[in-house]
Amino acid sequence: MxxxxxxxxxxxxxxxxxxxxxxxxxxxxxxxxxxxxxxxxxxxxxxxxxxxxxxxxxxxxxxxxxxxxxxxxxxxxxxxxxxxxxxxxxxxxxxxxxxxxxxxxxxxxxxxxxxxxxxxxxxxxxxxxxxxxxxxxxxxxxxxxxxxxxxxxxxxxxxxxxxxxxxxxxxxxxxxxxxxxxxxxxxxxxxxxxxxxxxxxxxxxxxxxxxxxxxxxxxxxxxxxxxxxxxxxxxxxxxxxxxxxxxxxxxxxxxxxxxxPDDWEQDYRVMVESLRDYLRKTGFSKVLLGLSGGIDSAIVATVAVDALGAENVRCVMLPSEYTSSESLEDAKELAENLGCRYDYVPIAEGREAITNTLAPLFAGTEADLTEENIQSRLRGLLLMALSNKFGEMLLTTGNKSEVAVGYATIYGDMAGGYNPIKDMYKTRVFDQCRWRNENHRSWMAGQSGEVIPDRIITKPPSAELRDDQKDSDSLPDYPVLDGILQILVDRDGSIADCVAAGFDRADAKKVEHLLYISEYKRFQSAPGPRLTKHAFWLDRRYPIVNRWRDNS
Structure with a gap:
């Protein structure tokens, strides 16, 4: 023997x-x-x-x-x-x-x-x-x-x-x-x-x-x-x-x-490897994304460059009259830091054409969320046109907090073939950006150093679809929102569990309501890498039609 x-x-x-x-x-x-x-x-x-x-x-x-x-x-x-x-x-x-x-x-x-x-x-x-x-x-x-x-x-x-x-x-x-x-x-x-x-x-x-x-x-x-x-x-x-x-x-x-390596490095590598393999295994080699000047599109652009190289990433700024000068400056600085292509495509003319087309039907009504969503959907249309014309896969950029409560426009900023941050809560996105600025590895194709401008990380998040808009106008502050979501989604907990953890019951009920009514959006959303045991898609399968609510 x-x-x-x-x-x-x-x-x-x-x-x-x-x-x-x-x-x-x-x-x-x-x-x-x-x-x-x-x-x-x-x-x-x-x-x-x-x-x-x-x-x-x-x-x-x-x-x-x-x-x-x-x-x-x-x-x-x-x-x-x-x-x-x-x-x-x-x-x-x-x-x-x-x-x-x-x-x-x-x-x-x-x-x-x-x-x-x-x-x-x-x-x-x-x-x-x-x-x-x-x-x-x-x-x-x-x-x-x-x-x-x-x-x-x-x-x-x-x-x-x-x-x-x-x-x-x-x-x-x-x-x-x-x-x-x-x-x-x-x-x-x-x-x-x-x-x-x-x-x-x-x-x-x-x-x-x-x-x-x-x-x-x-x-x-x-x-x-x-x-x-x-x-x-x-x-x-x-x-x-x-x-x-x-x-x-x-x-x-x-x-x-x-x-x-530690969790921060492993999570980031998962986003890089998943995007790299998704492109390679589906036959794509290039991507594009809408670069808003905000933190979510910033980290997605950085992940894309680290996965594919700057020469294979197109960033597109699509400003409206609500886009701040800071967002314009931050988006351009980020693209320059990353070394990728940066296109500037204002949406004012297209938005005016759509507004005029709908004017006879909208006569006598007040402007509301509808007009905000037109901006987002117009951006989605333009980005998909670029994707079709140049064979570049469109990346979407909604974090797990937004995906959970539907704080995104279906057929608008949700348009795209892959979402690298789909399973990363907003509060973690901030820290993950800081981690990337401080760390560089041999498997990253992008540049080392502070590629994401500090102002992108520190300024209050905003969709910039109306004057002086802040995410906190519509949602609890992100530490509160993410804390509640971690109980309801990641731990499959109850409203009573949220209250026991110190959260306001009204906030918990609001988040629960948004979570359930947004199921139809998630059903149609792009795939993205699984970072936790409770990612949206196969880990958590809920009916779209659901009238039950937790009254504990």
């Missing part, structure tokens, strides 16, 4: 639906493992299809294609290390989330996922059948257990593997980011190691898929819970893990250890 085992971990970034492209990445990682003398090369959960493929994986033609690609991949990787890769598998009429073990040109084992997550962004119960817990597979005389992702969050699957002779655990994952997620993963994996007294290798994928970003951060634990290897977050990495058979069983040798 061998006393050494080398495992290659491929922490890679697949693209949903790009079966042959994903297979090529797997083949390249396998070749690296072969050259390094590895016994086995492992890729993450559902890697061949990309993850999270949602209902696409249920389409028969799709999962049949995916299985064929894996079988061809097995044949291509016959002469060398065993290949392990995630993908769909059919038995009878049942569709499974499976882990394919390929050796000698064939698939020799299908490990089937047992625990199917059915919360937050996951709907696996409606997509897959649950596989029965099974024993380990054999690679070169070493018995390996592979609980797939959620299976390692519960003790029964790993207990079965330990009882049936597994000598170490390899856990393939498709685990997306939310703030502080790594600690949650680590705690679960340490529990499995303590229970089984087996080494555990946690392999996660990287890259953005719609609203989700997979953050990598793969790691290796020895019995006792000691981390002996930790890969970087958000990076594509192929790394080798060496295990040694000792008198106490298999143990992983120490490998590279990458310290993970």
């Amino acid at each position: 061998t006393d050494r085992f080398r495992l290659t971990l491929a922490q890679l970034n697949p693209t949903v639906g790009d079966l042959h492209g994903n297979a090529a990445k797997a083949r390249d990682a396998w070749q690296q493992g072969k050259e390094a003398g590895s016994d086995m090369v492992a890729l993450p959960e559902m890697f061949i299809t990309g993850y999270n493929a949602q209902d696409l994986v249920m389409k028969q033609a799709f999962h049949v294609d995916a299985i064929k690609v894996i079988e061809q991949l097995a044949a291509d990787c016959a002469d060398g290390p065993v290949l392990a890769i995630g993908g769909p598998w059919i038995e009878g009429t049942d569709l499974y989330n499976a882990y394919f073990i390929c050796s000698g040109g064939k698939v020799i084992r299908h490990v089937l996922k047992h625990h199917l997550p059915n919360e937050t962004v996951f709907d696996e119960v409606r997509i897959f059948s649950s596989g029965a817990p099974a024993g380990p597979y054999n690679v070169g005389g070493v018995r390996i257990g592979s609980p797939i992702c959620e299976d390692a969050w519960h003790e029964d699957v790993t207990e079965t593997l330990e009882e049936t002779g597994a000598e170490f655990l390899l856990v393939p994952n498709g685990s997306p980011y939310y703030r502080n997620k790594f600690e949650t993963r680590l705690n679960h994996m340490v529990a499995r190691v303590v229970e089984t007294e087996l080494p555990l290798i946690y392999l996660n994928m990287t890259g953005g898929q719609d609203d989700q970003v997979f953050d990598g951060g793969s790691f290796v634990l020895n019995p006792g819970g000691q981390i002996v290897l930790q890969l970087p977050v958000f990076e594509v990495v192929v790394a080798h893990v060496d295990l040694e058979c000792t008198s106490d069983g298999w143990r992983a040798l120490e490998g590279p250890f990458e310290k993970h």
